[in-house]
Amino acid sequence: xxxxxxxxxxxxxxxxxxxxxxxxxxxxxxxxxxxxxxxxxxxxxxxxxxxxxxxxxxxxxxxxxxxxxxxxxxxxxxxxxxxxxxxxxxxxxxxxxxxxxxxxxxxxxxxxxxxxxxxxxxxxxxxxxxxxxxxxxxxxxxxxxxxxxxxxxxxxxxxxxxxxxxxxxxxxxxxxxxxxxxxxxxxxxxxxxxxxxxxxxxxxxxxxxxxxxxxxxxxxxxxxxxxxxxxxxxxxxxxxxxxxxxxxxxxxxxxxxxxxxxxxxxxxxxxxxxxxxxxxxxxxxxxxxxxxxxxxxxxxxxxxxxxxxxxxxxxxxxxxxxxxxxxxxxxxxxxxxxxxxxxxxxxxxxxxxxxxxxxxxxxxxxxxxxxxxxxxxxxxxxxxxxxxxxxxxxxxxxxxxxxxxxxxxx
Amino acid sequence: xxxxxxxxxxxxxxxxxxxxxxxxxxxxxxxxxxxxxxxxxxxxxxxxxxxxxxxxxxxxxxxxxxxxxxxxxxxxxxxxxxxxxxxxxxxxxxxxxxxxxxxxxxxxxxxxxxxxxxxxxxxxxxxxxxxxxxxxxxxxxxxxxxxxxxxxxxxxxxxxxxxxxxxxxxxxxxxxxxxxxxxxxxxxxxxxxxxxxxxxxxxxxxxxxxxxxxxxxxxxxxxxxxxxxxxxxxxxxxxxxxxxxxxxxxxxxxxxxxxxxxxxxxxxxxxxxxxxxxxxxxxxxxxxxxxxxxxxxxxxxxxxxxxxxxxxxxxxxxxxxxxxxxxxxxxxxxxxxxxxxxxxxxxxxxxxxxxxxxxxxxxxxxxxxxxxxxxxxxxxxxxxxxxxxxxxxxxxxxxxxxxxxxxxxxxxxxxxxxxxxxxxxxxxxxxxxxxxxxxxxxxxxxxxxxxxxxxxxxxxxxxxxxxxxxxxxxxxxxxxxxxxxxxxxxxxxxxxxxxxxxxxxxxxxxxxxxxxxxxxxxxxxxxxxxxxxxxxxxxxxxxxxxxxxxxxxxxxxxxxxxxxxxxxxxxxxxxxxxxxxxxxxxx
Numbered sequence: 001x002x003x004x005x006x007x008x009x010x011x012x013x014x015x016x017x018x019x020x021x022x023x024x025x026x027x028x029x030x031x032x033x034x035x036x037x038x039x040x041x042x043x044x045x046x047x048x049x050x051x052x053x054x055x056x057x058x059x060x061x062x063x064x065x066x067x068x069x070x071x072x073x074x075x076x077x078x079x080x081x082x083x084x085x086x087x088x089x090x091x092x093x094x095x096x097x098x099x100x101x102x103x104x105x106x107x108x109x110x111x112x113x114x115x116x117x118x119x120x121x122x123x124x125x126x127x128x129x130x131x132x133x134x135x136x137x138x139x140x141x142x143x144x145x146x147x148x149x150x151x152x153x154x155x156x157x158x159x160x161x162x163x164x165x166x167x168x169x170x171x172x173x174x175x176x177x178x179x180x181x182x183x184x185x186x187x188x189x190x191x192x193x194x195x196x197x198x199x200x201x202x203x204x205x206x207x208x209x210x211x212x213x214x215x216x217x218x219x220x221x222x223x224x225x226x227x228x229x230x231x232x233x234x235x236x237x238x239x240x241x242x243x244x245x246x247x248x249x250x251x252x253x254x255x256x257x258x259x260x261x262x263x264x265x266x267x268x269x270x271x272x273x274x275x276x277x278x279x280x281x282x283x284x285x286x287x288x289x290x291x292x293x294x295x296x297x298x299x300x301x302x303x304x305x306x307x308x309x310x311x312x313x314x315x316x317x318x319x320x321x322x323x324x325x326x327x328x329x330x331x332x333x334x335x336x337x338x339x340x341x342x343x344x345x346x347x348x349x350x351x352x353x354x355x356x357x358x359x360x361x362x363x364x365x366x367x368x369x370x371x372x373x374x375x376x377x378x379x380x381x382x383x384x385x386x387x388x389x390x391x392x393x394x395x396x397x398x399x400x401x402x403x404x405x406x407x408x409x410x
Numbered sequence: 411x412x413x414x415x416x417x418x419x420x421x422x423x424x425x426x427x428x429x430x431x432x433x434x435x436x437x438x439x440x441x442x443x444x445x446x447x448x449x450x451x452x453x454x455x456x457x458x459x460x461x462x463x464x465x466x467x468x469x470x471x472x473x474x475x476x477x478x479x480x481x482x483x484x485x486x487x488x489x490x491x492x493x494x495x496x497x498x499x500x501x502x503x504x505x506x507x508x509x510x511x512x513x514x515x516x517x518x519x520x521x522x523x524x525x526x527x528x529x530x531x532x533x534x535x536x537x538x539x540x541x542x543x544x545x546x547x548x549x550x551x552x553x554x555x556x557x558x559x560x561x562x563x564x565x566x567x568x569x570x571x572x573x574x575x576x577x578x579x580x581x582x583x584x585x586x587x588x589x590x591x592x593x594x595x596x597x598x599x600x601x602x603x604x605x606x607x608x609x610x611x612x613x614x615x616x617x618x619x620x621x622x623x624x625x626x627x628x629x630x631x632x633x634x635x636x637x638x639x640x641x642x643x644x645x646x647x648x649x650x651x652x653x654x655x656x657x658x659x660x661x662x663x664x665x666x667x668x669x670x671x672x673x674x675x676x677x678x679x680x681x682x683x684x685x686x687x688x689x690x691x692x693x694x695x696x697x698x699x700x701x702x703x704x705x706x707x708x709x710x711x712x713x714x715x716x717x718x719x720x721x722x723x724x725x726x727x728x729x730x731x732x733x734x735x736x737x738x739x740x741x742x743x744x745x746x747x748x749x750x751x752x753x754x755x756x757x758x759x760x761x762x763x764x765x766x767x768x769x770x771x772x773x774x775x776x777x778x779x780x781x782x783x784x785x786x787x788x789x790x791x792x793x794x795x796x797x798x799x800x801x802x803x804x805x806x807x808x809x810x811x812x813x814x815x816x817x818x819x820x821x822x823x824x825x826x827x828x829x830x831x832x833x834x835x836x837x838x839x840x841x842x843x844x845x846x847x848x849x850x851x852x853x854x855x856x857x858x859x860x861x862x863x864x865x866x867x868x869x870x871x872x873x874x875x876x877x878x879x880x881x882x883x884x885x886x887x888x889x890x891x892x893x894x895x896x897x898x899x900x901x902x903x904x905x906x907x908x909x910x911x912x913x914x915x916x917x918x919x920x921x922x923x924x925x926x927x928x929x930x931x932x933x934x935x936x937x938x939x940x941x942x943x944x945x946x947x948x949x950x951x952x953x954x955x956x957x958x959x960x961x962x963x964x965x966x967x968x969x970x971x972x973x974x975x976x977x978x979x980x981x982x983x984x985x986x987x988x989x990x991x992x993x994x995x996x997x
Binding site: 040041042045081082084086087088089091092093095096098099100113114117118121122124125136138142143186187188191216 | 442443444445447541544545547549550552553554555567642643644646648649652654686689690693694697698701
């Protein structure tokens with residue numbers, strides 16, 4: 001009897017112990033780690049910081065709403081890495097990220113195409129699913145299986161922007177443009193952009209390419225460019241500069257000679273055209289009516305997110321870079337939820353099969369997240385914003401537009 | 411391989427073997443893939459440093475643009491892989507060939523420049539290439555993955571194999587450097603580095619040797635660049651042709667020790683991991699701070715060890731044993747003496763003139779030096795004595811006139827060619843190779859004259875005996891006295907077995923007793939049959955040894971003849987002491 005009691009007690013004790021252990025495991029559910037690798041130092045740091053703000057906000061919101069549901073409410077943790085100022089630094093950092101954090105579920109970055117190209121060579125080998133906003137066609141042109149490009153590629157953007165602008169002109173001004181100018185630097189993404197413009201787009205749209213001026217950044221003086229524009233008298237100018245310093249120099253020199261975007265339509269490309277710093281570098285007047293084509297912009301459906309972001313960060317607006325940081329986190333979370341696992345290979349599988357029009361898909365102008373075999377987002381559409389009263393506002397497509405586009409009267 | 415370097419070569423090779431084995435053993439036990447990457451990058455950057463050191467360390471041709479070759483290697487390998495599917499195992503050698511060709515193309519125009527101008531011009535090449543690559547659309551090249559046969563395309567899933575290949579590259583680079591350092595190649599480069607003119611005067615064809623150094627260096631840098639691209643997997647113009655790439659070997663080598671075999675290796679072993687660790691741990695806390703800390707660390711160490719870590723540590727902890735005198739291997743030859751026929755003119759100068767703008771530095775000068783005599787060329791400062799020597803041994807082209815040595819014209823030849831004719835020369839300011847033992851300083855002259863390794867060693871030992879320096883043959887030139895340095899220069903000129911010695915103010919800055927010692931050596935040389943032309947402006951020393959005088963003033967010959975006659979010549983006294991003194995003398 002005594003023996004029996006003792007045994008029973010022992011059994012009960014064991015059971016109780018086991019129960020505690022299970023509960024302890026449930027409470028200390030391992031965090032789900034995702035990585036962010038963006039430039040946090042060097043010339044592109046500001047873009048990286050903007051992306052970081054969006055990403056941090058997304059992580060906080062996910063955790064505030066109960067973490068990863070499919071994993072019993074596991075907390076999401078953002079591991080941040082600095083891509084630095086060069087491709088090799090970015091690649092080194094990616095290597096370090098893989099070495100230090102062996103249990104990552106996914107990641108995103110590195111803003112600049114060159115960095116992304118280098119870093120994804122590492123993430124691909126480590127079989128880590130990687131989201132990026134970078135535009136270069138090369139990123140998803142290498143047959144990689146673990147990279148997901150959320151933006152329309154540079155090539156696609158080049159083909160899209162001109163018809164969109166032509167359309168805008170027709171709607172707002174009533175007259176179809178006939179002459180276009182191409183002004184920009186010789187950096188990788190710009191060169192990729194010019195190819196289809198010069199090759200097919202101009203003919204297809206029956207446009208005359210009256211000025212074709214390529215410079216090496218940083219731009220020293222824009223006077224000769226202005227003179228050519230005055231002679232060529234284009235209906236609109238495609239400005240393919242790639243940093244805020246050159247953007248400033250161009251619009252200021254143009255303004256000096258009376259060529260503001262109110263008189264001659266100026267169409268820039270890329271997130272840097274919409275960074276808050278630009279208003280500190282140059283005046284609102286110089287930027288007024290400048291049109292910018294970019295991969296994404298928070299539209300009217302995101303008013304609440306925009307409000308939260310501005311409250312949280314005190315930034316003047318929620319823009320391209322921050323939006324992508326936010327969206328990347330939300331997309332990765334959708335992938336993890338779908339996979340029901342934090343295993344990176346399973347998350348990758350889930351991202352390849354995902355096809356949603358709700359949740360994070362609402363943050364894209366075309367409203368859908370589905371990646372094709374190469375990792376490009378199917379149906380990725382270009383957004384167009386325009387500087388109006390000192391702030392970039394979305395004017396295209398309809399789904400996101402909050403304002404009407406302005407086009408200079410001929 | 412030069413004589414007397416066998417022990418050093420053995421020591422260096424043993425060191426290389428031990429270090430390589432230890433390094434690979436270390437690498438094999440590292441599992442963290444980031445540390446593994448660092449272990450791969452150290453030997454690659456070290457090899458790049460070694461390549462830079464050959465041109466800029468040993469030969470002293472400071473290059474701020476070595477990224478040219480690094481980038482050529484990287485891009486040739488990448489383009490061959492992308493467009494022809496050529497494996498990097500062949501792409502890297504192909505890149506090395508391209509690097510060698512690039513070296514010739516870059517060196518041919520750029521070696522016309524010297525010093526800072528050379529350094530700055532070198533800087534321009536990689537920057538120019540950068541724009542070409544951007545223009546042609548090669549901004550971002552990624553190396554295609556070969557999932558089926560990775561090793562055949564120098565792709566390894568296990569990063570340790572990259573380290574193995576990188577160590578192999580460094581072993582090859584260090585081995586080449588050992589070959590260079592311990593042959594006449596290295597000595598010629600060191601001579602050029604110290605003073606290109608003096609090296610030329612010692613018979614070294616500096617342009618050819620510099621070009622060889624650049625080719626070796628360029629090929630080595632290209633190999634490093636090729637492997638670097640393989641490891642990085644993505645090549646951009648900035649990552650292989652950028653300014654920071656050019657700066658890397660400079661910083662590594664200056665840090666580790668310029669013109670030393672192990673300098674670049676030490677530099678890479680310290681600085682590459684330091685910068686990577688800072689990236690990882692400081693940069694993670696405060697992005698960007700790693701650059702500040704790295705810069706401060708480099709500055710601090712350079713301040714503490716301005717010669718580089720290797721030399722500073724060696725000087726501090728490794729004292730050399732007192733050198734032993736070198737036994738005279740062969741009997742001094744008396745061939746030179748036998749062939750001398752006293753009184754026959756050896757060198758004949760007629761109507762030699764040179765103007766710099768309106769200044770007639772040398773004006774219609776004619777004189778002869780007979781075999782076996784000492785001719786003193788004297789005159790006040792600015793009389794044109796050194797210019798005269800510069801015309802005779804090819805440093806400057808003459809405007810008019812002729813100069814012959816044993817019937818052959820000396821004019822219109824390069825400096826080293828005049829040396830090969832049998833003219834040895836010393837300079838007003840002594841140029842030594844302070845880190846090299848005395849004997850190596852002297853042997854340069856023998857190599858310059860084109861002697862074989864054994865003959866050169868004999869000639870150098872012989873020359874040391876003739877100048878009374880054989881007791882201190884193993885002492886580093888940096889610790890010699892002024893007199894010993896003067897004698898060393900004399901020995902260097904003698905090692906080339908010249909027929910005529912042109913000595914430029916050999917006695918300058920010496921005390922009376924030191925003067926006497928040198929004069930004794932010169933007398934002895936004359937007794938052995940050497941013909942000597944010596945420039946001096948102190949009359950009393952000349953009076954004691956010169957057989958004849960030529961007095962120059964304002965570029966023209968004022969007087970010539972036996973010493974006594976010349977010093978009593980009124981025009982000479984006037985030139986030296988002025989009209990006033992002459993008037994006093996007359997009174």
